[in-house]
Amino acid sequence: MEDFFFEPYKIKVVEPIPITTREERKKIIKDAGYNVFNIPAGKVTIDLLTDSGTSAMSQDQWAEIMRGDESYAGSKSFYNFQETIKSIFGYKHVIPCHQGRVAENILFMNLLKPGDIALSNTFFDTTRANVLSKGGIPIDVVIEEAYDPEIEIPFKGNVDLNKLEDTLKKHGERVKIFVLTITNNSGGGQPVSLKNIRELSHILKKYGVPLFFDTARYAENCYFIKENEEGYENKSILEIAREIFSLGDGAMMSAKKDALVNIGGFLTFNDDELAEKVKQTLIIIEGFPTYGGLAGRDLEAIAVGLREALDEEYLRARIRQVRLLGNYLMEKKIPIVKPVGGHAVYLDALKILDHIPQSQLPAQSLTCAIYVEGGVRGVEIGSLMFAEKDEKTGEVKYPRNELVRLAIPRRVYTDNHILYVGKVVESVFEKRNKIKGLRIIKESKYLRHFTAILEEVN
Ligand SMILES: Cc1ncc(COP(=O)(O)O)c(C=O)c1O
DSSP: OTTOOOOSSOOOOOOOOOOOOHHHHHHHHHHTTTOGGGSOGGGOSEEOSOSSSOOOOOHHHHHHHHHOOOOSSSOHHHHHHHHHHHHHHOOSEEEEESSHHHHHHHHHHHHOOTTOEEEESSOOHHHHHHHHTTTOEEEEOBOGGGGOTTOOOTTTTOBOHHHHHHHHHHHGGGEEEEEEESSBTTTTSBOOOHHHHHHHHHHHHHHTOOEEEEOTTHHHHHHHHHHHSTTOTTSOHHHHHHHHHHTSSEEEEETTTTTOOSSOEEEEEOOHHHHHHHHHHHHHHTOOTTTTTSOHHHHHHHHHHHHHTTOHHHHHHHHHHHHHHHHHHHHTTOOBOSSOOSSEEEEEHHHHTTTSOGGGOHHHHHHHHHHHHHSEEOEEESHHHHOEEOTTTOOEEOOSOOEEEEEOOTTTOOHHHHHHHHHHHHHHHHTGGGOOOEEEEEOOSSSGGGTOEEEEOO
16 A cells, blocks of 8 residues: 555644635626736635645644744744754855745845846746846846746756856856746746756856855755656755755745745845845844744744655655646646646646737636636736836737646645646636637736736727
């Protein structure tokens, strides 16, 4: 029976799931301006909007919440937090903050000036916005295969090292940082290999550019390395993580993913001078450096969650559940990004809704149709999120892909919930020709997808 799979935990607390009718959902989506961020969670049956901050915490995490030390300065909880992070990441300074985008903000505030360049395999949306808001220029140098949803290779989050060298040669000292996103969220939750990280680190050292990891899903990345990279099959997840971080200068983390908590983040790196500056900024916008916008109990829950997420059995269950959905959809010949990534299944809306032009936001239309069909909330990763308008010419540059991300919260849903999602998507796919495009009627300057109001194109 060793091959029979089951989750390495049992359920102790349950939360009821909201059930709505199709007629209700049609009205809800219209009232929400065809933007799923505006739908009350109480009207969502299966919420796959994000895997961020949506994990189920363990009994050990809840127990530590009771033990949290809420001292303003130097709390015991901070020292536990710091020690755990140092034992995994190995960097000198540990700076807590309340979520990942704050880590990005305070780091870039102290590293980037207008006109500076920041490189990445692919910047996540908040990371990109944080570079732009400092007047910086974000450039992605991921391998070309990452843009083709059909190409199945194990490490589709890898950096294109030729593109990297060309960019470094072209821009020289204007390049101030490389941010390696592991796994690559915007690219489909795809991992980066250790071989690629080693080569990347070597090139960056040659040019004197610091390497920082965006580690929201680093444990999942380590699992893929163990599964698919030669020489790592017998290493523990922790050993793989330590090897990755030994190749860089620092890391930022949204603890809301692979630290299995509902809120939190941190920065960790070696540079003393940078640490002084970052702590000053932290005091102004977040709080004292031993709590950084978090409660002592949050720091404790993060420390436990970081250790739990390195457990191989947990990771096996996690990745397997994401694949359960991906494999179901592939069996039904529904176009998705291949291979299935670590935290989500990405539907290829350009192929599914080939009658809707990019100017009418096919991925957003598909997201809305899936909600109306079965109360399942996913999120658009396409033109609403990434299209850029040239201020002078008014010309719009569309992203290469139009995806709908179905992100699976950690330890939250059962396989039956996941198979229900598969059925809902299948049912939408069968009537895809009836789905209409959308147009934006109100938008903001940065991160417009969070707040935009849309209407159907008739
Ligand atoms: C790769 C990556 N980096 C950074 C962030 C931002 O983190 P937070 O939502 O905690 O601000 C996210 C959030 O989804 C992410 O996926």
